[in-house]
Amino acid sequence: MSDLxxxxxCARGSRAFxxxxxxxxxxxxxxxxxxxxxxxADDAMAQQVVKAVKNG
Incomplete structure:
Protein backbone atom coordinates (compact mmCIF):
# COMPACT_ATOMS: atom_id res chain seq x y z
CA MET A 1 0.00 0.00 0.00
CA SER A 2 2.84 2.40 0.72
CA ASP A 3 3.98 2.25 -2.92
CA LEU A 4 0.43 2.97 -4.08
CA CYS A 10 -6.20 5.83 -3.21
CA ALA A 11 -7.13 2.41 -1.85
CA ARG A 12 -10.61 2.39 -3.43
CA GLY A 13 -9.33 3.21 -6.91
CA SER A 14 -6.44 0.79 -6.55
CA ARG A 15 -8.78 -2.00 -5.51
CA ALA A 16 -10.95 -1.40 -8.56
CA PHE A 17 -7.86 -1.44 -10.76
CA ALA A 41 0.02 -4.25 -17.18
CA ASP A 42 -0.78 -2.05 -20.15
CA ASP A 43 -2.25 0.68 -17.98
CA ALA A 44 -1.20 4.24 -17.15
CA MET A 45 -2.11 3.81 -13.48
CA ALA A 46 0.10 0.74 -13.20
CA GLN A 47 2.99 2.53 -14.89
CA GLN A 48 2.62 5.45 -12.48
CA VAL A 49 3.07 3.05 -9.56
CA VAL A 50 6.06 1.38 -11.24
CA LYS A 51 7.67 4.80 -11.73
CA ALA A 52 7.07 5.74 -8.08
CA VAL A 53 8.60 2.46 -6.87
CA LYS A 54 11.67 2.73 -9.11
CA ASN A 55 12.28 6.39 -8.29
CA GLY A 56 11.73 5.95 -4.57
Missing part, protein backbone atom coordinates in the same frame (compact mmCIF):
# COMPACT_ATOMS: atom_id res chain seq x y z
CA UNK A 5 0.32 5.97 -1.79
CA UNK A 6 3.69 7.20 -3.11
CA UNK A 7 2.12 7.16 -6.56
CA UNK A 8 -0.80 9.24 -5.20
CA UNK A 9 -3.29 6.36 -5.57
CA UNK A 18 -6.68 -4.72 -9.23
CA UNK A 19 -10.06 -6.31 -9.87
CA UNK A 20 -10.05 -5.09 -13.48
CA UNK A 21 -6.66 -6.79 -13.97
CA UNK A 22 -7.90 -10.04 -12.40
CA UNK A 23 -5.49 -9.65 -9.47
CA UNK A 24 -6.40 -10.65 -5.92
CA UNK A 25 -6.67 -7.54 -3.74
CA UNK A 26 -6.63 -9.43 -0.42
CA UNK A 27 -3.55 -11.40 -1.45
CA UNK A 28 -1.86 -8.13 -2.43
CA UNK A 29 -2.62 -6.62 0.97
CA UNK A 30 -1.15 -9.69 2.67
CA UNK A 31 1.79 -10.49 0.43
CA UNK A 32 2.36 -7.62 -1.98
CA UNK A 33 2.81 -8.13 -5.71
CA UNK A 34 5.85 -8.56 -7.90
CA UNK A 35 6.87 -5.35 -9.65
CA UNK A 36 7.28 -7.33 -12.88
CA UNK A 37 3.58 -8.22 -12.77
CA UNK A 38 2.60 -4.58 -12.48
CA UNK A 39 5.09 -3.56 -15.19
CA UNK A 40 3.40 -5.93 -17.65
Missing amino acids: RKAKM FLSQGWDWQDFLKNGIELETVEK
Whole structure:
Protein backbone atom coordinates (compact mmCIF):
# COMPACT_ATOMS: atom_id res chain seq x y z
CA MET A 1 0.00 0.00 0.00
CA SER A 2 2.84 2.40 0.72
CA ASP A 3 3.98 2.25 -2.92
CA LEU A 4 0.43 2.97 -4.08
CA ARG A 5 0.32 5.97 -1.79
CA LYS A 6 3.69 7.20 -3.11
CA ALA A 7 2.12 7.16 -6.56
CA LYS A 8 -0.80 9.24 -5.20
CA MET A 9 -3.29 6.36 -5.57
CA CYS A 10 -6.20 5.83 -3.21
CA ALA A 11 -7.13 2.41 -1.85
CA ARG A 12 -10.61 2.39 -3.43
CA GLY A 13 -9.33 3.21 -6.91
CA SER A 14 -6.44 0.79 -6.55
CA ARG A 15 -8.78 -2.00 -5.51
CA ALA A 16 -10.95 -1.40 -8.56
CA PHE A 17 -7.86 -1.44 -10.76
CA PHE A 18 -6.68 -4.72 -9.23
CA LEU A 19 -10.06 -6.31 -9.87
CA SER A 20 -10.05 -5.09 -13.48
CA GLN A 21 -6.66 -6.79 -13.97
CA GLY A 22 -7.90 -10.04 -12.40
CA TRP A 23 -5.49 -9.65 -9.47
CA ASP A 24 -6.40 -10.65 -5.92
CA TRP A 25 -6.67 -7.54 -3.74
CA GLN A 26 -6.63 -9.43 -0.42
CA ASP A 27 -3.55 -11.40 -1.45
CA PHE A 28 -1.86 -8.13 -2.43
CA LEU A 29 -2.62 -6.62 0.97
CA LYS A 30 -1.15 -9.69 2.67
CA ASN A 31 1.79 -10.49 0.43
CA GLY A 32 2.36 -7.62 -1.98
CA ILE A 33 2.81 -8.13 -5.71
CA GLU A 34 5.85 -8.56 -7.90
CA LEU A 35 6.87 -5.35 -9.65
CA GLU A 36 7.28 -7.33 -12.88
CA THR A 37 3.58 -8.22 -12.77
CA VAL A 38 2.60 -4.58 -12.48
CA GLU A 39 5.09 -3.56 -15.19
CA LYS A 40 3.40 -5.93 -17.65
CA ALA A 41 0.02 -4.25 -17.18
CA ASP A 42 -0.78 -2.05 -20.15
CA ASP A 43 -2.25 0.68 -17.98
CA ALA A 44 -1.20 4.24 -17.15
CA MET A 45 -2.11 3.81 -13.48
CA ALA A 46 0.10 0.74 -13.20
CA GLN A 47 2.99 2.53 -14.89
CA GLN A 48 2.62 5.45 -12.48
CA VAL A 49 3.07 3.05 -9.56
CA VAL A 50 6.06 1.38 -11.24
CA LYS A 51 7.67 4.80 -11.73
CA ALA A 52 7.07 5.74 -8.08
CA VAL A 53 8.60 2.46 -6.87
CA LYS A 54 11.67 2.73 -9.11
CA ASN A 55 12.28 6.39 -8.29
CA GLY A 56 11.73 5.95 -4.57
